[in-house]
Amino acid sequence: MSDPNLVPKRPDMVTIADVARHAGVAVSTVSYVLSGKRAISATTRERVLTSVRKLGYHPNAGARALASRRANVIALVLPLRSGMHLPVLMQFATAVVTTARRFDHDVLLMTADEGPAELRRIAASAMVDGLILMDVEMHDPRVPLLRELERPSVLIGFPADATGLTCVDLDFYQAGQVCVEHLARLGHQRVALLGAPAVVYDRDTGYAHRTRAGFTETAQRLGLASIAQPCEENFDSVRRELAGLFDRQPDLSGLVVHNEAAVGQVLAALPALGRTVPRDISVVAICPDEVAERAAPALTSVLIPAEEVGQRAVTLLMEKLSGKEVPEGTLLDPRLTVRASTSAPALSPTVH
Amino acid sequence: MSDPNLVPKRPDMVTIADVARHAGVAVSTVSYVLSGKRAISATTRERVLTSVRKLGYHPNAGARALASRRANVIALVLPLRSGMHLPVLMQFATAVVTTARRFDHDVLLMTADEGPAELRRIAASAMVDGLILMDVEMHDPRVPLLRELERPSVLIGFPADATGLTCVDLDFYQAGQVCVEHLARLGHQRVALLGAPAVVYDRDTGYAHRTRAGFTETAQRLGLASIAQPCEENFDSVRRELAGLFDRQPDLSGLVVHNEAAVGQVLAALPALGRTVPRDISVVAICPDEVAERAAPALTSVLIPAEEVGQRAVTLLMEKLSGKEVPEGTLLDPRLTVRASTSAPALSPTVH
DNA sequence: CACGGTCGTCGAAGCGCTTCGAGCTTCCCG
């Protein structure tokens, strides 16, 4: 009863043995109480849990990983390249961390710049159980690696060839489509898409291309005149590109903006070009809700469901980790929220 | 020579024993080659390294952490609260990850919302060797915890009581000071500070208060009339607050903006209020360079050296991990870059 | 030529945890 060993020698660093001793049970019993992998009587369980609390026991992550071959950590590979919009990225990241915690996992942060070698190192070192990659390109050099890696992964975004992979994303094709349909329904005849910087298209980023395709093909199907134009995110470029669009299409009355960073600039530049929103031109943005709401006037928008995508990525990964089969592609439906930036076109141009 | 054991049984998951066998040395020798903690002859080293490469060996992180009591992982605790500007956050994060890799460490991402309990768990589980915390508040509940934790930590930002801690940040007091001095040197007599949303001040966030103090006290010292005004980040608030400032101080000719998200709105609202930048009013911003450069007109600004702060935080943490003493506070000097948004005030108001 | 001192290498003892097989009780049913 007064065994001096009842108290651990080092006050920090309480081990499972300390707990076992304190509770008067075997180490393995403590382990089973904590993992729930075998039936333990209610009384024993309570005694153990009490000791755990009293001693402030936290399992050593390294030892646990070594013995169980599960680190309970997932890697999140973020891009951090130019042309990405950071707020959305952070929303993803937050959602991933939060959701992972719900599954009792932690998140290791990697930047994509480190390249395939780092991915391989992390995977091979058994430091993580699985990976989530963001900002996947059409021909991403990391994709072939993923196929040969022994750890499961989930991609946010779709590469050109997605067979054998698990991918999640907003359905950008549909997003482009929804925007055009909204404008068409209002009566607009001539529409334009102001997109991401050219470099993003050149990099063959899937979502940019798919949005453009959805936009262009839907416009064609509905018999609207359409132009698609990449755009840098500074004020001068925005103004220049907009001016160019009006040159090429004077009766332009509907604008889809798929470039979150440029949204503000667009709203600033249009008045400067003598166009009032939505009287002279209707604007639909593809961007997070907060950006759309903060703008003046508030923007009709298709939101990028960053949080939902992040959650979905984690839950998919968890299912793969537990051996379940999961669908190869998960496309989330876009939702359009109508706000103050769209209306029926003025009459004159259409008569014209 | 043709011992079948020369080839590891599981092609993935190569262990140090496989390497030792392949190189014909003891396991401990391989370990010493890799860690460099004991002298090893050049020939043996080469042989071992060749085997490592040939087998594609990556040490098991869990086992290494368990045996060495070092995880080679640091935790990065991000805020993700409202009022924070995300791009800067990401710059910090990137810098931290990149710098950590240079010290052969990985980064575990935590969100601050999880609270002290999670911090304690991570620290106690030996999953990380040290912590870096961002967006520290004056009276941060995590700070007392850090003091009792057995793991070293570095804060980005200063709490009210920083004794016994290691903190890094831009010298925001000086930043406020530099802005005012610049405006004063140009001849401005009446200046205003448009700051973070009120909630940020209420939360007692250090940098907001210190900037304001630097601004106000310097204005006083130089004999300028000054007003400091919190501000939300949407267009209407910006416009309202600006209008209010001009009401209270019609001759206002110098404006310091310490709110990155509002910078764009300010530049949009000023013309709407009939003021041209910099003819009628000079604007200095405290924000990342890219924001300042992207604005129209390009903004004279004090940049937030996110990258440098991130690097510094990691190097400080590494020094603490290796047992070195480090200074309690590290304040980085602000640097003002003059761009197109400031000039001497128009003559009329001063004569007036 | 014997002696102590390096240098380079090895073997073995853990690090703290999970998990497997086995053992002890209890309980139920024939």
Add this chain to the structure above:
DNA sequence: CGGGAAGCTCGAAGCGCTTCGACGACCGTG
């Protein structure tokens, strides 16, 4: 009332790595 099945718990064997003490070989020295 005996036998088998459940229900709980225990002990021991690793997981893959680091690190300590030891040992043989080789060197220069007295």
